[in-house]
Structures are given as structure tokens and as C-alpha cells.
Ligand SMILES: CC(=O)SCCNC(=O)CCNC(=O)[C@H](O)C(C)(C)COP(=O)(O)OP(=O)(O)OC[C@H]1O[C@@H](n2cnc3c(N)ncnc32)[C@H](O)[C@@H]1OP(=O)(O)O
């Protein structure tokens with residue numbers, strides 16, 4: 001029996017030392033967690049939400065402090081917190097309460113900075129698993145996430161097949177494409193060539209604000225579509241001067257610059273670099289004999305959601321995932337969403353995705 005509880009609980013879970021894929025060990029790892037709803041007596045109603053690149057544990061909020069998936073998750077919503085106990089963790093390597101490059105290295109008493117080791121999506125998932133165990137949770141009803149979150153969803157199905165019943169990977173891929181790696185590197189180079197990056201050891205300084213802003217601008221272009229930019233901005237100017245003037249700024253330029261500044265105010269550049277690298281390393285087949293062999297480990301039902309207009313994680317990548325799971329006889333569904341938002345539709349088109357997710361959860 002689950003009673004109605006819609007308040008968000010925030011905590012930090014001490015996970016202890018974590019041995020990483022790269023061979024290094026991080027001591028004293030802490031993970032920021034938010035939960036909404038109530039854990040059932042049988043502990044069988046856990047929905048784990050995995051966030052994307054610049055997300056955090058705050059998936060569900062309220063009017064004063066909105067969460068990034070409020071449209072999807074909440075009391076009476078598509079993922080109903082009157083029924084499910086929703087857990088979101090900030091990833092390892094992040095900058096919103098979990099151990100990451102800006103955290104204090106217990107060995108030196110100073111921020112890790114450049115000494116923070118590379119982490120992979122698999123490392124993130126192992127840490128999530130241990131975080132849940134510390135919370136007394138051994139099994140998960142559903143794991144859902146988009147983009148980098150979707151990579152974690154897939155790795156969960158492979159690494160802990162007995163611990164998860166349902167997987168909902170959205171706008172993601174079995175292996176990051178060369179084109180996505182290319183975009184990541186433009187962002188990386190923008191950050192690392194900013195003199196304020198200082199080799200990664202810029203704390204307590206402001207860090208490479210300009211470089212991070214440019215990285216976000218590049219990212220935003222890949223998250224949206226030509227159609228949306230036409231609809232929103234056309235060729236309109238933001239400034240009241242002729243187009244040929246040095247001071248002229250198109251609306252789309254103004255928008256991207258604003259988005260860059262907005263990210264700088266809420267995100268750490270070293271974490272951004274760390275998470276880009278984690279995505280670059282994402283390939284479920286790595287060290288497992290290829291994608292098919294890796295996916296064969298999955299025991300869960302799967303609802304794969306793809307966005308036809310996604311230029312970053314192209315729809316064919318989700319179709320490939322679906323086909324491979326089906327050929328192996330797995331219980332997999334594919335649902336293709338159409339949206340002018342492109343990749344970012346997974347954070348915006350709740351009303352389209354929600355009913356499909358609810359139906360899958362009830363199935
Ligand atoms: C609730 C949260 O998002 S908390 C943040 C936690 N992290 C995450 O959610 C993960 C990632 N989130 C995101 O990527 C984004 O927030 C999304 C995809 C969810 C939504 O994107 P948004 O930036 O909110 O939407 P959108 O692309 O419409 O941009 C709107 C902003 O651009 C501004 N803008 C629009 N046109 C212009 C322009 N011509 N010039 C300058 N600014 C402009 C708007 O004023 C608005 O500003 P605001 O965010 O301060 O209100």
C-alpha cells in the first residue's frame with residue numbers, strides 16, 4: 001500500500017571508495033539523491049531516473065523550484081508519484097552534490113581539478129547501484145532516462161539484469177557516434193583553450209566561463225533543429241541596427257549566447273569535460289564482444305523512445321537497438337516521436353511521451 005506523498009526528499013549518500021574502469025580508485029564518494037513518493041512495503045515500486053548531460057538529481061520540483069521532468073513525473077502524472085517511489089541521483093563526476101572534479105580530494109584537502117580521474121557510464125551505473133543498496137533498495141521497477149541518461153539505462157540492463165524489470169532509454173544510442181564525439185570535441189576544445197581553464201586547476205576562481213559558454217552554444221545547436229530556429233527566429237535581428245553593422249546581432253545568436261551564459265551560471269566546466277568524456281567512451285559492446293553480445297545480457301522489458309528529428313542521436317540508432325533486441329527475442333518496443341525540438345524533445349514533449357510511458361508501465 002502506498003500513500004500519497006509528493007514532497008521531495010534530498011539527501012547525500014556516502015558510497016565509500018569506488019574502483020573505476022580506468023584503474024584508479026576514488027575515495028569517499030558521495031552521491032546527491034532526491035526522492036519523491038513512498039517506498040512500498042515490498043520495495044517493488046522504485047523508478048530510477050537518470051539525468052542527461054547538464055541535469056541533476058532535481059527531476060521533480062514545485063512552482064518555487066521546478067524540476068526538469070515535472071511534466072512527466074509527479075502526483076497523478078504519467079509517472080505517478082502516488083504509486084511509484086521516484087529516485088534520481090546526480091551522476092558521479094557531476095557538480096550538483098555528487099563527487100566530481102570540484103569536490104575536495106580527501107587526500108589533499110583541495111579540489112580534485114585536473115586530478116579527477118576519467119569516469120565512464122559504467123562507473124556511473126555501478127555507483128548508482130551501490131547508492132540504491134545503501135538506501136535499502138535491491139530491485140528497481142523501472143529505469144528511465146534520456147540522452148546520457150539513456151546510456152545509463154542501457155548499461156543498467158546489461159550490468160544488473162536481475163535488478164531491473166523495465167528499461168526506458170530515450171533519445172540515446174548503444175554507442176556514441178563519431179559525429180556526436182566530434183561535437184563533444186568542439187565543446188572540449190572551447191573549454192580547454194580558454195586561458196581561465198588553467199589546465200583544470202582553476203578553483204576557487206571562476207574558471208573558463210567563455211569556453212563553457214561556447215561549448216553550450218555548440219551543444220544547443222545539436223539539441224534543436226533547423227525547423228525550430230526558423231519558427232522562432234527566422235532571420236530577425238535582436239538589435240536595432242542594419243544587418244551589416246558590426247553591432248548587429250541576429251536573434252538566434254542572441255539566444256545561443258544567452259543559453260551559454262545560463263549554463264555557466266549553473267555548471268562546472270571540469271564536470272562538463274568529465275561527462276563529455278564519459279559519453280565518448282559509451283559503447284555497450286566495448287570489451288564484451290560487440291553490441292549484440294552486450295545486449296544479450298538484458299532480461300528486462302524495454303521501451304525505446306526515439307525522436308525522428310534528433311540530429312545528435314539519430315533515429316536509426318534507436319531503430320538498431322530495437323531490431324537487435326527483437327532479433328534476440330527480447331520484450332522490446334520502439335516508439336518514435338516527432339518534434340521540432342529535435343534531441344531536446346525528451347525534456348519538453350511530456351504530453352507526447354507521457355501516455356506511451358504510462359501505458360508501458362501499466363503493461
Ligand atoms: C527546470 C530546469 O530546466 S532546471 C535545469 C536543470 N537541468 C536540466 O533541465 C537539463 C537540461 N535542461 C535543458 O536543456 C533546458 O532547460 C530545457 C531543454 C529543459 C529547456 O530549455 P530552455 O532553455 O528552458 O528553453 P528555450 O530554448 O525555450 O529557451 C528559453 C530561454 O531563452 C531565452 N530567449 C529566447 N529567445 C531569446 C533571444 N532571442 N535572445 C536571448 N534570449 C532568448 C528566453 O527568454 C528563455 O530564458 P529563461 O530560460 O531565462 O526563461
Ligand SMILES: N[C@@H](CCO)C(=O)O
Nearest residue numbers: 052053054055147223
Ligand atoms: N538539454 C540536455 C541535452 C543533453 O542531452 C542537457 O542539457 O542535458
